[in-house]
Amino acid sequence: MIYLLLGFVMGVFFAHGTVAQAGSSHSLKFGPSGLGNGGTNPIDIPPNGGQIEYTYVSDGGVETNIGLVPGILVGGRMERGSWYMSLGGGLLVDAIGVGFGVYNGFGYVTGSGPGWHWNFEYKQSIAPDLEGGGFITPSAARVGIIWK
Numbered sequence: 001m002i003y004l005l006l007g008f009v010m011g012v013f014f015a016h017g018t019v020a021q022a023g024s025s026h027s028l029k030f031g032p033s034g035l036g037n038g039g040t041n042p043i044d045i046p047p048n049g050g051q052i053e054y055t056y057v058s059d060g061g062v063e064t065n066i067g068l069v070p071g072i073l074v075g076g077r078m079e080r081g082s083w084y085m086s087l088g089g090g091l092l093v094d095a096i097g098v099g100f101g102v103y104n105g106f107g108y109v110t111g112s113g114p115g116w117h118w119n120f121e122y123k124q125s126i127a128p129d130l131e132g133g134g135f136i137t138p139s140a141a142r143v144g145i146i147w148k
Contacts, residue, residue: 027055027119029144033069053142069093070125070138073103082109092127094138101127101136109146119146 030051053067057077063086065073075088089102107121124139 029142031142099127
């Protein structure tokens with residue numbers, strides 16, 4: 001039900017002036033991940049594997065995210081100016097286990113045009129645990145660089 005509401009909000013937010021990603025992009029982001037074990041973890045220096053995520057966005061707005069947390073995800077990205085929202089699904093990972101589920105995210109990219117920019121993003125997801133232990137809800141708040 002929550003994802004139906006998020007889909008509606010995304011539709012309203014991007015109803016006018018929305019464009020798919022204008023050109024492909026690659027980003028590498030770092031930051032704490034919420035593993036479903038009581039809150040987010042502090043950032044380690046250097047970052048551990050659970051705090052790093054790579055994202056590729058195609059010309060058509062298809063987003064592929066690869067990271068230990070929240071997992072391997074594929075979805076659609078919609079932009080409005082420097083802001084964007086994404087919605088999709090994939091293999092999710094947290095402290096309880098793994099599962100196939102859905103995610104949503106929103107973020108901000110500084111600047112416009114080709115080149116290097118800062119990228120700020122938050123992702124939240126939910127999936128039933130494959131081992132039957134309930135639901136997993138990994139999340140991540142990250143900052144990094146993006147090449148557009």
